[in-house]
Amino acid sequence: MSAAPRRLRAMTTTTATATTAIAATGLRKSYGDKTVLDGVDLHVPEGTVFSLLGPNGAGKTTAVKILSTLITADAGGIRIAGHDPATHPDAVRGAIGVTGQFSAVDNLITGEENMLLMADLHHLPRREGRRVTDELLARFDLTDAAREPAAAYSGGMRRRLDIAMTLVGSPRIIFLDEPTTGLDPRSRHTMWHIIRELVTDGVTVFLTTQYLEEADELADSIAVLHGGRIVAHGTADELKRLVPGGHVRLRFEDPGAYERAAGELRETVRDDQALTLQIPSDGSQRELRAILDWLDAADVHADTLTVHTPDLDDVFFALTATTTAARPSPKENVR
Ligand SMILES: Nc1ncnc2c1ncn2[C@@H]1O[C@H](COP(=O)(O)OP(=O)(O)O)[C@@H](O)[C@H]1O
Ligand SMILES: [Mg+2]
Numbered sequence: 001m002s003a004a005p006r007r008l009r010a011m012t013t014t015t016a017t018a019t020t021a022i023a024a025t026g027l028r029k030s031y032g033d034k035t036v037l038d039g040v041d042l043h044v045p046e047g048t049v050f051s052l053l054g055p056n057g058a059g060k061t062t063a064v065k066i067l068s069t070l071i072t073a074d075a076g077g078i079r080i081a082g083h084d085p086a087t088h089p090d091a092v093r094g095a096i097g098v099t100g101q102f103s104a105v106d107n108l109i110t111g112e113e114n115m116l117l118m119a120d121l122h123h124l125p126r127r128e129g130r131r132v133t134d135e136l137l138a139r140f141d142l143t144d145a146a147r148e149p150a151a152a153y154s155g156g157m158r159r160r161l162d163i164a165m166t167l168v169g170s171p172r173i174i175f176l177d178e179p180t181t182g183l184d185p186r187s188r189h190t191m192w193h194i195i196r197e198l199v200t201d202g203v204t205v206f207l208t209t210q211y212l213e214e215a216d217e218l219a220d221s222i223a224v225l226h227g228g229r230i231v232a233h234g235t236a237d238e239l240k241r242l243v244p245g246g247h248v249r250l251r252f253e254d255p256g257a258y259e260r261a262a263g264e265l266r267e268t269v270r271d272d273q274a275l276t277l278q279i280p281s282d283g284s285q286r287e288l289r290a291i292l293d294w295l296d297a298a299d300v301h302a303d304t305l306t307v308h309t310p311d312l313d314d315v316f317f318a319l320t321a322t323t324t325a326a327r328p329s330p331k332e333n334v335r
Pocket of ligand 1: 031036054055056057058059060061062063
């Protein structure tokens, strides 16, 4: 994990306990006999980033639509900025902004016209609408493209315009439904930067994603949605502690050296095909030094040594193992 979210986390913890921005208990939603949400509880403190993580079809968009008053739940209690969407939908709508999975941008008009239209919808006075539009277009690096039809925008530009439009109403709570799906790596990083800036401004962000890495980068707290239920929740670090799997992996080019090492070293997991040995390890300096000393003492010379610490992929695949078929090979961090 990079330093930035940690810093943000430190900055936000002081306000985190103060007020609850989003709370839901026992959320249920079915379509016909298909149960999409089967008793979902969520709690998002003000000024934090919450990530609802799940694969395609998990029910992320359904949850966002319910919490943002677009559809109603079959059962469950909800409070958004203290308001109940069932009885006070307008109060909820006044507090939130939603950037849906599918763009709200009108491609036939320019980026600027899209923004001004938004300002009109929020009943901003003309001059104020103009000011907010110019400011947000500049903030999202869209000033040069402001007078081009949105149809000519790249995917990343359209997402930025979409978020800029959401911010016209100065919402304190923002729902971002898969804001980076389909974006190229550079645009994805720009989007992450935008999300971090929102949080620095004190906005609460409810982010859905299928990317574990994204939740790891951005979220103060993560809930994994699977089979209509939250199967795990916590910080990225807490979730990672749920799974074992930290190890040091030794790889050999020479089958003879591999066999000798496998004979010498206890507590290893062999992979005879790949000529690799895995030694359980938490990846700490102390354990690494012990392993290196041990290798020296046994006169074992591996061709590569890699440290694997459990990441959110491990957590996700462990939690969803019952229905997830193939597991991609684990990410290795070469130290
Ligand atoms: N209006 C609808 N009618 C019937 N089924 C729906 C409707 N909306 C969503 N679903 C189903 O609910 C499940 C969850 O969908 P969705 O919330 O869009 O998942 P996600 O956003 O996590 O990909 C899917 O199986 C989807 O087909
Ligand atoms: Mg969706």
